[in-house]
Amino acid sequence: MSIPHLFRCPISLDIFTDPVTLRTGQTxxxxxxxxxxADGHRTCPVTMQPLGDAALDDLVPNRTLRHLIDRWLSAATDHRLPLSAAGDDDEEPSLAALKRCLLLQPDAAKVISTLKKVLALASESDVGRACMLQLGFLRVLLPLVFHAPARAECRSDQAEVEELALRCALSLMPTNPVAPELDCLNVLKREPCLASFVRLLERGSASARAGLCRVLETVATADATRDDLALLVAASPRVWDALLMPLLSSDADPEHEAEAAAPARGSAVSHGAVGALVRHLSKARKATEDGAAASALAAVESLAAGSEAGRRAVAGAPGATRTLVRHVFRMASSSSDACSENAVAALLAVCGESRAARSEAVGAGVVTQLLLLLQSQCGARAKAKARALLKLLKSK
Structure with a gap:
């Protein structure tokens, strides 16, 4: 089945989700x-007629077209799936049959087979994707991703179900932040579901963690979630710990971890992780008094060294440079060496690009701290970074 021409937006060529009509008559x-x-255009994309500065106020919902699309989708949901999505079964299943299987979950093998069909159909067919959205597949898929851990003998099957269900959910998730279907993400308000989300962030594959970062981005921007759920998630220390874990892992395979670490850094920076980490470090009088300070310093270093946006965020965070300087040298302890190395590495990344950060660091006594560090019993890597920072400050 193909989507009728009048049901496609002239800009995106996708099926309409919220059709509106301009005063030129184009929808x-x-x-x-x-x-x-928003990009500054003031003409109708199809007719090129001028629209004026109040064009946004002239958008009229096209309820008739929306009603026709809904009726067409309802009629389309009973059609049989194409062979490429149905697989080798004797009888091609309908969308309703696939949904029923996901709801009843007869056994893991059957659910996995069904999820593969759903993923194939969502990837290959605009009609299939639109029909599944209308039938509420997204609301059925999310509980398959976020649920209580299975018994040990079922964990391998559970991991495959979780990852397939997440891929299906991401392929169906609307990009429009006002889409009503995104309301189903509020399932994460339930404590068991949020705990499962954290567990997947901690132990899932790199591709699964990258997908969960996309879920977080949607939660932060969708109208249905950004006021309540986004604040709930952002206030959870467990979520931040799990989100930052790929940044702090030293024994992970860099090639595979990069897929998860890049979106994790972007999410962390854009959602204020730098400010939160700096506030935590400023409250710790000594890094050795708070075991979490070591992880916080490692996270700041990773964010500062990982991207230009991270460096700007650290340089611009109030008190960040002074706080890092304070952690450059501490009395010897089991964690002071790592803390000093991370603090110096973060300063090296920030001071290399920010004149204001260099001035603030010198004013906060970084030179004295670095000289003390060089005379201490710290490790060779910390001393090498301290020398590099001293050379940078001298050359600038």
Whole structure:
């Protein structure tokens, strides 16, 4: 089945989710035309007629077209799946049959087979994707991702179900932040579901963690979740610990961890992790008094060294440079060596690009701290970074 031409947005060429009509008589998906206008365009994309500065106020919901699309989707949900999605079964299943299987979960093998069909259909067919959204597949898939841990003998099957269900959910998830279907993400408000989310962030594969970072981005921007759920997630120390774990792992395979670490860094920086970490470090009078300070310093170093956005965030965070200077040299302890190395590495990354950070560091006494560190019994790596920072400050 193909989508009728009139049911496609002229900009995205995807099926309409929220059709609105301009005063020129042309209909577009709300998200697409709002983005067009936000980019400074003041013409109708199809007719090129001028729209004026109040074009956003002239958008009229096209309820008739929305009703026709809903009726068409309802009629389409009973059609038989194409062979490429149905697999080798004797009888091609309907969408309703696939949904029923995911709800009943007869056994892990059957659920895995069904999820593969759902993923194939969502990837290959715009109609299939739109129909599954209308049938509420997203609401059925999320409980398969976020649920209580299985018994030891079932964990291998559970991991495959979780990852397949997450891929299916991401393929169906609307990009429009006002889409009503995104309300189902509020399932994460339940404590067991949030605990399962954290468990997947901690122990899931690199691709699963990257997918969960996409879920976090959606939670932070969707109208249905950004006011309540986003605040709940952001206030959870368990979520931050799990989110930052790929950044702090020293024994992970860099090639595979990069897929999860990059979106994790982006999410952490954009959602204020630097400020939160600096506030935590400023409250710890000594790094050795708080075991979490070592992890916090490692996280700051990773964010500062990992991207330009991270370096800007550290340089611009109030008191960040002075706080890092304070942790450059501490009395010998089991964790002081690592703390000093991370603090110096973070300063090296930030001071290399920010004149203000260099001035603030010198004013906070970083030179004295570095000289004390060089005379201590710290490790060779910490001393090498201390020398590099001293050379940088001298050359600048």
């Amino acid at each position: 577009y998906d709300r998200q697409c035309i709002e983005r067009w206008l």
